[in-house]
Amino acid sequence: xxxxxxxxGEEENINAKTQSNRYTMTDIDKLxxxxxxxxxxxxxxxxxxxxAFYYITYTPFxxxxxxxxxxxxxxxxxxxSLVLYVKLNNYSNTAEIGNLKIFFVNFFQVSDYSKFILVxxxxxxxxxxxxxxxxxxxxxxxxxxxxxHAFYMHAMPPGHIESRFTQICFLCGVDVYLFISSGIQSxxxxxxxxxxxFLIFLVGWKALTNFEKARNVxxxxxxxxxxxxxxxxxxxxxxxxKFSVPFSQCxxxxxxxxxxxFLALSTGSSLKIYE
Numbered sequence: 001x002x003x004x005x006x007x008x009g010e011e012e013n014i015n016a017k018t019q020s021n022r023y024t025m026t027d028i029d030k031l032x033x034x035x036x037x038x039x040x041x042x043x044x045x046x047x048x049x050x051x052a053f054y055y056i057t058y059t060p061f062x063x064x065x066x067x068x069x070x071x072x073x074x075x076x077x078x079x080x081s082l083v084l085y086v087k088l089n090n091y092s093n094t095a096e097i098g099n100l101k102i103f104f105v106n107f108f109q110v111s112d113y114s115k116f117i118l119v120x121x122x123x124x125x126x127x128x129x130x131x132x133x134x135x136x137x138x139x140x141x142x143x144x145x146x147x148x149h150a151f152y153m154h155a156m157p158p159g160h161i162e163s164r165f166t167q168i169c170f171l172c173g174v175d176v177y178l179f180i181s182s183g184i185q186s187x188x189x190x191x192x193x194x195x196x197x198f199l200i201f202l203v204g205w206k207a208l209t210n211f212e213k214a215r216n217v218x219x220x221x222x223x224x225x226x227x228x229x230x231x232x233x234x235x236x237x238x239x240x241x242k243f244s245v246p247f248s249q250c251x252x253x254x255x256x257x258x259x260x261x262f263l264a265l266s267t268g269s270s271l272k273i274y275e
Contacts, residue, residue: 027215034217038265043088046081047264051257054078060249065132072132076125078257082264083121089268090114114267116155123148124260138240139189142196145233149199152263156222159206160213166205173201176234183241193237204230218266225262232256 054074058065065071127144130137160166177197184190207226211219232255239248 031215031217031220035221035262035265038217038221038268041085041089041268043085044081047078047085047261050074050077050081054253060253061247064134064249067133072129075132076128079121079125079128079260082260083118083125086114086118086121086264086267113155116151117263117267120148120151120155121260121264123151139192142192146196146199149196149203152226153199153203153206156203156206157210159209163205163209163212165208165212169201169205169208173197176201176237180237180241196233200226200230200233218268221262221266225259225266228255228259228262232259 054060054077057074058071065075123144127141127148130141130144134141177194180193181190184193204226207219207223211223232252235245235248235252235255239245239252245251
């Protein structure tokens with residue numbers, strides 16, 4: 001007999017355990033299984049296809065792609081496919097999906113959380129396009145990603161200052177800046193890096209403290225996504241201002257695509273599971 005269950009119901013049970021301090025590794029395993037279920041969503045198929053297409057076409061294992069419009073388009077297609085996933089996964093009237101006019105007119109009619117994640121993904125794709133020319137358009141790319149982080153931050157509930165992650169994120173942010181600052185020459189770039197570092201670690205703090213307080217699948221996915229984003233940006237900074245990182249482009253793009261992927265997965269709170 002086939003039973004239909006909702007992830008949200010399982011999340012409530014896990015949250016109840018969290019509140020009573022009975023959270024176990026079994027519950028973590030349950031959360032991860034829910035994340036894996038979301039990975040099987042049919043609307044994610046374009047993301048898998050375009051990501052593979054990017055790696056096959058431009059082989060980032062060896063070098064950066066050429067600074068061309070075609071390369072920029074291929075690079076942003078995986079992120080655009082995640083935008084489509086967020087929209088389709090939150091679309092209330094599936095009968096209207098085939099009506100492109102209605103679909104795009106109502107494109108931002110999703111939940112508030114999903115809306116801000118969706119806009120953040122769009123700004124990220126703009127940053128991707130800029131960074132295809134990683135020397136001449138590096139600053140516009142950073143600004144675009146800063147806007148993306150601002151929307152990600154706005155999507156999340158308030159953080160918790162009393163959390164243990166407060167000191168961890170603060171110290172990590174300071175350490176990262178001090179580590180890379182010696183290679184930065186201009187005052188203007190120093191200012192931008194300080195602002196960007198503060199912003200991305202602030203988003204990381206919100207994501208981690210929200211998962212610490214409410215351990216559900218959406219908070220887990222967003223926390224993983226932001227941590228991977230921080231790691232990706234750290235590799236970019238080290239490679240640009242400290243020393244050459246072997247296979248940096250492959251490491252950066254793999255962790256970056258994974259970070260956006262998990263952030264998109266965090267929007268599927270009402271996903272139905274068939275067992």
